Amino acid sequence: MALLEVNGLSIYFYSRNGVVKAVDDVSFSVDAGETLAIVGESGSGKSVTCYSLLDLLPKPPAKIEAGTALFDGIDLLSCDDTQMRRFRSNDIAMIFQDPMTSLNPFISIGEQLIEPLIYNEDKSRRQSRSEARLRAIELLNEVGIMDAERRFDSFPHEFSGGMRQRVMIAMALINEPRLLICDEPTTALDVTIQAQILALIKTLQKKRDVAVIFISHDLGVVAGIADKVVVMCEGTVREANDTEGIFYRTEDDYTRKLLAAIPEGAKVTPSRAEATGEPMIRVDNLKTYFPDYSKTPVGYIRAVDGVSLEIQRGEILGLVGESGSGKSTLGRSILQLAPITAGSINFDGTQLNKLSADHLVPWRRKMQMIFQDPYASLNPRMTVYQTLAEPLLYHGLANAKNIDQQVQHLMDDVGLARNNMRKYPHEFSGGQRQRIAIGRAIATKPELIIADEPVSALDVTIQAQILDLILNLVEKHNLTMLFISHDLSVVRCISDRVVVMNQGVIIETGDTEALWADPQQQYTRDLLAAIPMADPKSERLRTTR
Amino acid sequence: MDQIKASEQEQGTSLWKDAWIKLSKNYLALFGLSVLALLCIVSLLTPWIAPYGYEEQNLILGASAPSLEHWLGTDIFGRDMLTRIMYGGRVSLTVGFIATAVALIIGVLWGAIAGFVGGRVDAVMMRIVDIMYALPFMIFIVLLMVVFGRNILLLFLAIGAVEWLTMARIVRSQVMSLREQEFVEAAHSLGLSQWTIIRRHIIPNTLGPVIVYTTLTIPSVMLLEAFLSFLGLGIQPPQSSWGLLINYGVETMEEYPWLLIFPGVTLSLTLFALNFLGDGLRDALDPRTSKD
Numbered sequence: 001m002a003l004l005e006v007n008g009l010s011i012y013f014y015s016r017n018g019v020v021k022a023v024d025d026v027s028f029s030v031d032a033g034e035t036l037a038i039v040g041e042s043g044s045g046k047s048v049t050c051y052s053l054l055d056l057l058p059k060p061p062a063k064i065e066a067g068t069a070l071f072d073g074i075d076l077l078s079c080d081d082t083q084m085r086r087f088r089s090n091d092i093a094m095i096f097q098d099p100m101t102s103l104n105p106f107i108s109i110g111e112q113l114i115e116p117l118i119y120n121e122d123k124s125r126r127q128s129r130s131e132a133r134l135r136a137i138e139l140l141n142e143v144g145i146m147d148a149e150r151r152f153d154s155f156p157h158e159f160s161g162g163m164r165q166r167v168m169i170a171m172a173l174i175n176e177p178r179l180l181i182c183d184e185p186t187t188a189l190d191v192t193i194q195a196q197i198l199a200l201i202k203t204l205q206k207k208r209d210v211a212v213i214f215i216s217h218d219l220g221v222v223a224g225i226a227d228k229v230v231v232m233c234e235g236t237v238r239e240a241n242d243t244e245g246i247f248y249r250t251e252d253d254y255t256r257k258l259l260a261a262i263p264e265g266a267k268v269t270p271s272r273a274e275a276t277g278e279p280m281i282r283v284d285n286l287k288t289y290f291p292d293y294s295k296t297p298v299g300y301i302r303a304v305d306g307v308s309l310e311i312q313r314g315e316i317l318g319l320v321g322e323s324g325s326g327k328s329t330l331g332r333s334i335l336q337l338a339p340i341t342a343g344s345i346n347f348d349g350t351q352l353n354k355l356s357a358d359h360l361v362p363w364r365r366k367m368q369m370i371f372q373d374p375y376a377s378l379n380p381r382m383t384v385y386q387t388l389a390e391p392l393l394y395h396g397l398a399n400a401k402n403i404d405q406q407v408q409h410l411m412d413d414v415g416l417a418r419n420n421m422r423k424y425p426h427e428f429s430g431g432q433r434q435r436i437a438i439g440r441a442i443a444t445k446p447e448l449i450i451a452d453e454p455v456s457a458l459d460v461t462i463q464a465q466i467l468d469l470i471l472n473l474v475e476k477h478n479l480t481m482l483f484i485s486h487d488l489s490v491v492r493c494i495s496d497r498v499v500v501m502n503q504g505v506i507i508e509t510g511d512t513e514a515l516w517a518d519p520q521q522q523y524t525r526d527l528l529a530a531i532p533m534a535d536p537k538s539e540r541l542r543t544t545r
Numbered sequence: 546m547d548q549i550k551a552s553e554q555e556q557g558t559s560l561w562k563d564a565w566i567k568l569s570k571n572y573l574a575l576f577g578l579s580v581l582a583l584l585c586i587v588s589l590l591t592p593w594i595a596p597y598g599y600e601e602q603n604l605i606l607g608a609s610a611p612s613l614e615h616w617l618g619t620d621i622f623g624r625d626m627l628t629r630i631m632y633g634g635r636v637s638l639t640v641g642f643i644a645t646a647v648a649l650i651i652g653v654l655w656g657a658i659a660g661f662v663g664g665r666v667d668a669v670m671m672r673i674v675d676i677m678y679a680l681p682f683m684i685f686i687v688l689l690m691v692v693f694g695r696n697i698l699l700l701f702l703a704i705g706a707v708e709w710l711t712m713a714r715i716v717r718s719q720v721m722s723l724r725e726q727e728f729v730e731a732a733h734s735l736g737l738s739q740w741t742i743i744r745r746h747i748i749p750n751t752l753g754p755v756i757v758y759t760t761l762t763i764p765s766v767m768l769l770e771a772f773l774s775f776l777g778l779g780i781q782p783p784q785s786s787w788g789l790l791i792n793y794g795v796e797t798m799e800e801y802p803w804l805l806i807f808p809g810v811t812l813s814l815t816l817f818a819l820n821f822l823g824d825g826l827r828d829a830l831d832p833r834t835s836k837d
Binding site for chain 2: 332335337360361362364365367368369371372373376377378379380381382383390391394395424426437440441444
């Protein structure tokens with residue numbers, strides 16, 4: 001018998017607007033030492049399924065309608081609170097997606113780590129503080145935190161995202177669980193860190209022979225780590241097979257769609273850059289510093305530290321870098337949204353950073369931004385119509401008579417049905433919201449668009465659609481684009497030329513394919529090597545290497 | 546096109562129209578609104594519909610329990626309580642709404658500008674708020690009364706001028722987090738002016754807490770008026786207000802409980818109505834709550 005056997009699990013959410021079948025007749029099993037990946041897009045019910053195993057769902061609105069989840073022969077879904085707490089403290093552990101919010105900022109990480117040991121539900125398993133401390137330090141060493149003895153008393157904010165996720169893993173493992181549930185543990189992390197964390201989970205699993213359930217929206221990530229894969233869509237299991245079966249011999253349309261949507265390969269359309277003449281944008285030795293009040297005397301965070309680059313009219317320039325590399329700040333500096341410290345930004349020969357706010361307004365019309373998070377980038381109290389009409393009316397591009405028509409054209413352009421005009425942002429999915437945001441950006445008929453991680457918050461199939469949309473619009477409206485992303489595969493399939501940034505400076509620049517084929521700098525090589533591939537065979541090779 | 550126009554009518558076109566549609570489906574809020582409307586109408590018409598004059602005394606009668614002639618009884622001077630509550634409503638409701646409106650307008654604008662502009666402007670504006678907080682407001686009002694003479698409108702303004710401070714703080718903290726939101730940055734990059742951004746993108750998103758705080762301010766303003774009147778700075782007998790009636794009612798609570806109960810019930814009813822309406826408005830103005 002497998003360690004965990006889930007059978008016919010159905011979870012419904014009851015709300016005023018009706019019943020949502022979040023999980024509908026889902027079955028799977030996972031054995032000790034085995035990794036099961038549950039893959040699906042947002043709303044597929046993958047997280048709900050796993051949260052129900054630890055009784056972490058809000059009830060109501062959630063209600064478990066049917067099914068069993070036998071862990072070692074005991075049904076997790078019907079056990080009482082005391083028993084559940086025992087399972088949680090000793091047998092099943094969970095790692096959450098966002099290491100920034102899953103640690104308590106007011107308690108040192110050591111204190112948080114030993115909590116499950118000194119307050120164990122099972123009194124016989126409780127340990128003394130000093131024992132627990134030794135155990136915690138040992139584990140911190142094991143998950144790769146240097147100088148664990150000293151860092152035991154550090155607070156979460158003193159760690160980077162990747163380090164925090166390591167702490168989370170240590171916390172999950174401290175009671176020697178037999179099942180580890182990882183809910184998108186690497187989604188919030190940079191690609192090189194992601195590779196490290198995946199390798200760490202794998203090593204620890206081998207060593208301790210735990211069962212792992214790995215939830216992800218990204219098939220690419222699970223290729224190297226999973227033994228078995230369950231593909232979920234809208235609450236049901238679409239396909240369940242071993243990893244090779246899913247990746248090489250899938251028979252399900254949805255799985256195929258997921259695989260096809262993984263960004264791969266080079267940009268198909270030729271570059272439209274105008275090779276001759278002055279570049280459209282010329283950035284010279286740009287520096288953007290932010291005051292750092294944590295230091296005395298007040299220091300500076302050198303977000304962008306002497307960057308020079310040119311963007312030709314008609315080209316799509318990719319800007320890649322890990323978090324904290326200054327890539328977003330660079331984008332915002334070019335748009336005059338962040339106050340620059342030194343250097344100059346020229347748009348068609350006009351130095352933007354010398355213009356007063358009033359003189360900048362006509363230039364603002366020519367350059368627009370698309371933001372990462374379509375949930376935060378739209379005013380929740382304005383309808384689609386109001387959001388799209390605002391720039392048109394403000395810049396006098398439409399009048400009261402033709403405004404409705406203009407807004408409709410915009411909606412057609414970005415692929416939104418016209419009857420959605422009077423809806424508010426919350427009534428749309430993430431992909432649709434991003435379409436609204438794109439519509440707002442192209443409303444003023446700009447020449448330059450700076451897209452800051454425009455697809456990072458989206459599901460993989462939606463991501464492919466939005467990338468298509470962006471490419472179409474670039475062509476149709478003759479746009480020039482700076483495409484900022486941490487995702488190298490996405491950058492590769494959309495940009496003509498690439499700039500690699502790290503710690504505020506440009507590491508390397510080159511035509512996309514040339515750079516991929518022959519990166520000149522070690523940093524770029526590391527980045528490229530860390531990209532997960534949706535190919536179990538080559539991923540296996542990588543990890544054994 | 547015609548189709549779209551038609552659906553426009555049906556679905557509403559703006560936050561406020563949508564809000565009205567949603568509000569009209571919220572029975573509790575409608576009840577609150579009706580009660581308030583009724584109170585306002587009665588207050589407005591009081592001089593014509595009141596059964597007695599507000600200073601009409603009947604010393605022989607003295608404090609009498611509710612009867613057919615005096616539905617809510619009479620006070621110790623034999624004045625009809627119903628009449629006095631009706632006249633009191635004129636003062637209390639006016640002070641409640643005007644002073645709160647003053648507090649609302651100054652507070653929201655002050656807070657929004659300080660929070661949005663930030664930096665030195667924010668520092669100076671908020672230090673002014675701090676100084677005003679620290680000023681004993683009684684002295685402030687007494688000073689106003691002494692300089693300009695006792696004037697009921699001035700009293701309203703003075704109370705409003707004290708009550709806006711908290712509103713400004715609430716709005717400022719809201720705005721400071723809104724300012725960092727991407728949709729505000731998007732508005733910047735569209736080239737909108739600062740004032741347009743504040744008006745269209747910032748203030749509408751602060752409405753939730755502002756409405757809740759407003760419904761809390763109205764009753765506290767009414768009680769403040771009672772306190773000031775009690776000190777002789779507000780309105781004077783034989784004029785009345787709910788707060789004043791309650792104050793006198795408390796003194797004679799043991800012998801003549803109806804002198805406390807009836808004005809108390811009226812004030813409570815107003816507060817209930819305000820809270821229901823406020824909650825309803827907050828939900829109605831939030832597009833994330835469903836229209837159905």
